[in-house]
Amino acid sequence: MSEIAGDTSPLLPSVMPSPRAPGARLKVEQASFAYAATDRSAPKFTLGPTSFEAQQRELVAILGPNASGKSTLLGLLAGLARPLSGRIEVDGTEVSLLDLRTRAQRIALVQQESELLFPLRVWEYVLQGRYPYGRRLRFESSEDCLLAGNALAQVGADALRDRWMDQLSGGEKQRVILARALAQQPSLLLLDEPTQHLDIGGKVELLRRLRKLADDSRYTVLVVTHELNLAAEFCDRIVLLHKGKCLRVGTPAEVYERELLEEVFEAPLEVEMRASGRPRVIARGNY
Amino acid sequence: MRPLTPRRIAWVCAGLFGVLFVAGVISLRLGAYPISVRDIVTTLFQGVIGRWDDMPGGLKSIVWEIRLPRIMLGILVGASLSTAGAGFQALLRNPLADPYVLGVSSGAALGAIISLIAAPHAPGAIQLAAFAGAAATIAAVYFLGRRGGQLDSATLLLAGIVAASFLSAIIMFLMTTLSGRDLRGMAFWLMGDLGTISPANPVRWFEALFAVFVIAAGAIYATSSDLNLILTGEQEARHLGVNVNRVKLVVYVAASVLTGLAVSVSGAIGYVGLLVPHLMRMMFGTDYRLLVPTSALGGAILVVLADTLARTIVSPTELPVGAMTAIAGAPVFIYLMRRRVR
Numbered sequence: 001m002s003e004i005a006g007d008t009s010p011l012l013p014s015v016m017p018s019p020r021a022p023g024a025r026l027k028v029e030q031a032s033f034a035y036a037a038t039d040r041s042a043p044k045f046t047l048g049p050t051s052f053e054a055q056q057r058e059l060v061a062i063l064g065p066n067a068s069g070k071s072t073l074l075g076l077l078a079g080l081a082r083p084l085s086g087r088i089e090v091d092g093t094e095v096s097l098l099d100l101r102t103r104a105q106r107i108a109l110v111q112q113e114s115e116l117l118f119p120l121r122v123w124e125y126v127l128q129g130r131y132p133y134g135r136r137l138r139f140e141s142s143e144d145c146l147l148a149g150n151a152l153a154q155v156g157a158d159a160l161r162d163r164w165m166d167q168l169s170g171g172e173k174q175r176v177i178l179a180r181a182l183a184q185q186p187s188l189l190l191l192d193e194p195t196q197h198l199d200i201g202g203k204v205e206l207l208r209r210l211r212k213l214a215d216d217s218r219y220t221v222l223v224v225t226h227e228l229n230l231a232a233e234f235c236d237r238i239v240l241l242h243k244g245k246c247l248r249v250g251t252p253a254e255v256y257e258r259e260l261l262e263e264v265f266e267a268p269l270e271v272e273m274r275a276s277g278r279p280r281v282i283a284r285g286n287y
Numbered sequence: 288m289r290p291l292t293p294r295r296i297a298w299v300c301a302g303l304f305g306v307l308f309v310a311g312v313i314s315l316r317l318g319a320y321p322i323s324v325r326d327i328v329t330t331l332f333q334g335v336i337g338r339w340d341d342m343p344g345g346l347k348s349i350v351w352e353i354r355l356p357r358i359m360l361g362i363l364v365g366a367s368l369s370t371a372g373a374g375f376q377a378l379l380r381n382p383l384a385d386p387y388v389l390g391v392s393s394g395a396a397l398g399a400i401i402s403l404i405a406a407p408h409a410p411g412a413i414q415l416a417a418f419a420g421a422a423a424t425i426a427a428v429y430f431l432g433r434r435g436g437q438l439d440s441a442t443l444l445l446a447g448i449v450a451a452s453f454l455s456a457i458i459m460f461l462m463t464t465l466s467g468r469d470l471r472g473m474a475f476w477l478m479g480d481l482g483t484i485s486p487a488n489p490v491r492w493f494e495a496l497f498a499v500f501v502i503a504a505g506a507i508y509a510t511s512s513d514l515n516l517i518l519t520g521e522q523e524a525r526h527l528g529v530n531v532n533r534v535k536l537v538v539y540v541a542a543s544v545l546t547g548l549a550v551s552v553s554g555a556i557g558y559v560g561l562l563v564p565h566l567m568r569m570m571f572g573t574d575y576r577l578l579v580p581t582s583a584l585g586g587a588i589l590v591v592l593a594d595t596l597a598r599t600i601v602s603p604t605e606l607p608v609g610a611m612t613a614i615a616g617a618p619v620f621i622y623l624m625r626r627r628v629r
């Protein structure tokens with residue numbers, strides 16, 4: 001890549017050129033959503049009015065049991081669907097009104113990726129993140145290569161650059177997918193259950209990385225996850241959903257109450273407050 | 288990291304142009320009456336500078352009136368089918384998609400036959416009807432190929448195979464009951480053949496067909512950056528800012544036009560749209576910005592060579608060119624299918 005970028009240094013700068021100042025401020029105001037809300041049929045599933053905010057440098061976790069509306073909420077935040085009522089704004093602009101490319105320049109969504117049809121190298125995959133910045137039939141510039149290289153460096157996946165996507169381990173693949181999202185230079189980074197197929201080491205490493213992205217690179221990061229303890233450890237704010245309702249928004253200490261969590265997750269739980277001020281959830285046996 | 292550059296595309300295409308030229312010369316040379324390369328070059332040169340009277344009558348007729356039009360037709364048909372195949376593979380996210388396998392070619396053939404019965408002398412009607420047949424078939428196969436709202440690879444191929452045999456049966460029915468009319472042979476429509484067409488004004492006719500090809504293939508090429516992303520996942524492409532529905536519509540219409548175009552002049556030649564994009568992927572990678580032009584050129588080369596074989600291998604009899612492409616294509620299809628299932 002250095003030959004294309006005209007950059008003779010083998011070490012790439014590890015910091016992305018900063019996302020557009022002053023960074024994303026996400027504001028969700030009474031946003032709701034209903035599936036299959038045709039005139040005749042009853043809505044299949046709704047997300048009740050949900051409100052919260054997220055600032056620059058914040059890591060926010062969206063928690064809740066299966067089918068509680070987490071992914072629906074994330075889809076609304078990503079602008080994939082219009083809220084039925086209420087507003088979702090990023091830096092004062094309503095997300096659903098942004099055109100496709102502008103939205104992809106501001107918001108990156110990391111989902112469980114689809115199966116690749118044809119083999120692709122890691123660097124080709126990450127370069128796809130530069131798509132929103134090009135015109136119709138575009139060829140990648142040296143700047144695009146530099147940014148893609150930086151994104152890989154930022155997730156510690158420099159060494160994977162020339163590997164094939166289908167030969168990566170789960171954790172490596174997750175990092176590469178994250179790198180593609182970073183190559184979009186978004187200000188808002190959304191992740192849908194990124195920890196799902198990772199072992200505990202991979203999970204901790206990913207959350208650490210997200211924390212670092214928020215702290216050092218000023219991203220606003222929202223992550224949907226089932227990991228209560230990791231969320232408590234790393235996140236600034238928790239949005240707790242249950243059966244399509246937003247039950248509570250606050251710091252982990254404010255949200256993690258035993259009765260509340262037991263009701264939501266329908267399991268006997270203990271909540272322990274640690275010296276760091278962050279709570280820890282322990283599953284209780286019934287004996 | 289070596290991203291694709293326009294220069295690399297130009298070099299690769301220039302190389303393939305060279306191969307196509309060699310294939311053309313081989314095809315001009317071989318046949319019931321072999322011609323030396325020297326005679327070919329002289330005859331072509333004299334034709335280009337307009338000195339028709341200087342060349343021997345036999346050479347003029349064989350080179351300019353028989354073999355060259357057939358080669359041009361092979362180039363047009365091969366390029367159209369391969370570009371359509373590459374388009375359908377991206378559109379349906381299925382590496383086994385091909386106009387013939389999906390029944391689209393049979394749909395186009397049926398449309399063409401109906402237009403020949405209903406309006407045998409209307410100019411362009413046969414091409415238009417073939418396009419309509421192709422578009423209707425791919426739409427039907429697309430909807431039949433879905434299971435639970437999702438496009439399912441195996442169901443899609445089954446739908447295509449069923450559509451192909453159903454439409455072929457209708458073609459046979461029409462051909463048998465209407466045998467008195469001049470509808471070209473059954474083998475033409477079902478297998479594909481380059482030797483049956485003889486337009487009244489070949490130059491104008493080729494110009495019109497090539498213009499349609501350039502527009503439709505250009506439309507697919509214009510979406511090639513988008514297709515790269517759609518191939519890694521429609522949902523992801525949407526997140527990255529691709530207007531997926533618009534791209535799919537463009538590719539759907541353009542690939543149907545290309546299939547209709549090819550089938551209306553050569554019948555249903557099989558497996559070209561499957562074979563060529565895969566060969567090109569193996570050689571030059573999966574990037575559609577390179578794959579679309581290389582597939583067009585590769586398809587042209589394949590059909591020109593296949594047709595040369597078809598008309599020389601059992602000389603003086605001729606095989607339909609579709610038989611040659613099927614002999615090469617069917618094993619590749621099975622190989623790809625088994626690899627995918629595993």
